[in-house]
Amino acid sequence: MNSLTSNPPEWDKQPCPYCGGTVIYVSNAMIYHGRQFGNGMCYVCAKCKASVGVHGRSATRQPLGILATEDMKNLKVGCHTMFDLAWKSGAIKRGDAYKIFAKKMNIPARQCHFGWFVKSDLERALKLLQEGKWWEQ
Template sequence: MRIAGYPIPVTCSYCSSDVIYTSNAVIYGKEYGNGRVYKCTGCDAYVGVHTGTDIPLGRLANKELRQLKKQCHTLFDPAWKGKKVRRRQAYSILAYKLSIPVNECHFGWFDKDLLLKANEILKQPNWYKGEIV
């Protein structure tokens, strides 16, 4: 599988402190999953990596962003997990409704505005039944 790359964070987008690549035990108390994370040295923002790589899963996320991302997944995932729509198609429909390219349609990449917009779309019942022209 080809992993879509997101730029490696160097400076925190929230507090401008340095970002370090470290063990995620600094977040969870012990190593969890693939064990690696990019972590801001100045605030609680962090992001995990794709297993076996140093490629971040998305942008550095603070608590607010992590919360919004979680809300999106809670609304989005049941559509494809419940086999109402194929996963790929679900992303295509969401991308279309957000007016973004489908290869940029990853919740981990979204900024706050886009997450809020996605939340509004995903709150609509049967949002995945949208027509794609």
């Protein structure tokens, strides 16, 4: 599977890309030990438990990205923590940060979403972010 280049599909219309299992659209309480967060809905593989949330205050069926394994979720948290620190500190405007980071990843800015990245791209992104002031280089 490759990183996404456009809006993700509704994941319950195809098998899980990791294990071939059935993907279902359910309450995210299923993955958060009985507690709901955000809009309360997600896609989850019934077999390997890869999951992804959905857009909207009132849940839509539009996924935030690709189904993510636990490793990928941890990498996304790491990437966002480091990336968000740059723009939240005021060092750079958020939109400019995405444009610069997309260029570093060699992808169009419209495709620069950590939720759209496969594991290898998340690992590469984290390495770039760990270089320190990546937006100045």
